[in-house]
Amino acid sequence: MSVTLARPRSGPAHRPGPPPAPWWRGRRAQGWWYAMPTALIVSVLFVAPLALVVWMSLHRWPLLGPARFNAPDNYIKIADNPLFLDAVTFTLKYTVLTTILLSGLALGLALLVQERRPGVGFFRTAFFLPGAVGFAAAALLFYGMLNNDFGPIDPILQTLGITDEPVKWIGTPDMALFSTIGLVLWRFAGFNMLILLTGLQAIPAEVYEAARTDGASRLQIFTRITLPLLRPTIALMLILSVTGSLLAFDQFFVFTNGGPDNSTVSMVMVVYRDAFFRFDLGGAAALSVVLLVALVLLNVLQMRVLRGRGR
């Protein structure tokens, strides 16, 4: 292999130096130039809409015509919105259940396909495949599959003798919630498995070998090595799962339509309803701002707890 080094060009010893570069070509400015495309995109797609939402939340905002400043009415009336208050409780319940079940299932799947064995690639692909289906499409798919009138699941269960009559998959509040959680597990378990798999594969094999040499049992290896070293990856998965669950919309809008009897109405569904069914754009904007603030606070809290434990 040959290595070529560039030679510095020689020049006259007392040649006058170049004039100082203008500020916009200086080294410090260069950083700003590099960051500018991203800054522009973030400003246009995030900061500006966010500012508009906050501005809207301070006004009575009709579909057409001028807005009227009415702060803080839109925020005060949130307390009088029983649907939103119920939705907060329901969304929190859904978030806790989904996060626990999804994390457990994803970890189980990741451990199953962790080691390289013949055929493991097939299972990794099979577990991840539902993640390639759009979420709204997946919700519609479940609606069709579990539909009591034309869905194929009920006849199959009855033919196999598992059930005697059609199951009311979305007919009762509990069944609607658990059917939706089933949909979310099917759709996201593979994706979360992938996140955990990257964390598992980053754990050096020597650590496991050393533990085995020291006579550690499988359970001890899992609890004393795998879980502690996987903590940063689990933290990422938890943040994604909690945030996604608190912002749940598609699955309830398409699959249960908030029913039965408003038992599966999520917080974002209330925002959507206020904006697009009741045309109360200012009120919907106020709900969005409250939701955003709550999410930011929760994420900060989550990061601190998970980072603190990781140290």
Place this chain on the structure above:
Amino acid sequence: MKPRWRIRLALLAMLTLTTASACGGAEEQAAPGATGGVTITMWTRAATQAQSERLVAAYNKGHKNQVKLTVIPTDNYQPRIAAAAGAGQLPDVFAADVIFVPNYTSQGLFLDITDRVGALPFKDELAPSHMKLGTLDGRTYTVPHTLDLSVWFWNKDLYEKAGLDPEKGPATLKEFAEQARAVDRKLGKDGKVHGTFFGGNCGGCYVFTFWPSVWAAGGQVMDAEGTTSFNDRPPMTDVFEVYRDLYADGVTGPTAKEEQGPTWTGFFPRGEIGVMPMPSTTLGTMPEDMKIGVAPIAGPDGGESTFVGGDSVGVSATSKNADAAWEFLAWTVSDEAQVEVMAKNKDVVARTDLADNKYSAEDPRVVLINSLVAKGQTPYALRFGQTYNDPQGPWLRLAREAVFGDPAKVPQLNTEVTKSLQQ
């Protein structure tokens, strides 16, 4: 090339691409009409898609101006209108469920067409219920687009097999229940045929199919201003009771309680239902070999009425092609469109002077449906959608408690309905 210049070129290329794609979008909007005239845009909801498509196709065939129709799923129609209005991107013309029209006019979404409608020679013959809801403070904003009436359909073959007279449909709600029970008792053992069906988790389905029984019995569901609900008293509670018993006795299809609306009309054409309330617009889409009887919806002890639903259509307030848009709307209510497009396809005509026409005379069921326009009602309420159609609105809870749950909760829920109407 020095790295710095490469970076500048890359930035320039990105900027050019961004600008080009932005301009591309604007160019698409301004495409001229195919025949050299003006191309106007129109939105309609899927529920009345067939009628809108037929009208647009016939208009485009014979006119220089062209209409580009976009059909939007019924459940998403209201949100799409709201989003488009908020963004100033409404089409030139849009149809809307007639019961939402008062809200839209109060929001200023439609152009004032009072003078243009006034110049029509048949202005007094336009469907009165639709015209009433399209008028605000004495100004007119919409004209009727399609009329969709709720009526009872009965399956004559199933009636015959069940030992009922196939030519005699129900004349009262009680008879309706008796005939549904007879079909279910005789033919429902295998679980495929049912006496009746209704959309039990669909607010719009309840108002469309239950309220005519209230009107037929001489009752009202709201006050004239649409701000106070009367849904906690007879005859509404009597009507609820009839359907409650039918569900409790297993006479309805088992999924009536969960039916959210999209498929509630799908069971009758499959020959699985004896008798049920149906939209009149579906008559023309029924299987040709199916023998169907049509009867007006009756009250518990008689009378007849219907929910005069359907769509009204107006020029959007932000349209830049108002003249071309009105030319199209005026044509849709003309003799040619109403008789040769609407009546020819067994649809209800939007003008009272054309109720008897050469096509309707061929089918006595169409004559019956046309005659109901004058007997039916279209309820008026500024907050109709958020109160009655919204799945999270108070009406659906009330109706479900009344039919499937605890009827004692109805008075309390009725105050919620009134509260929503007064918001």
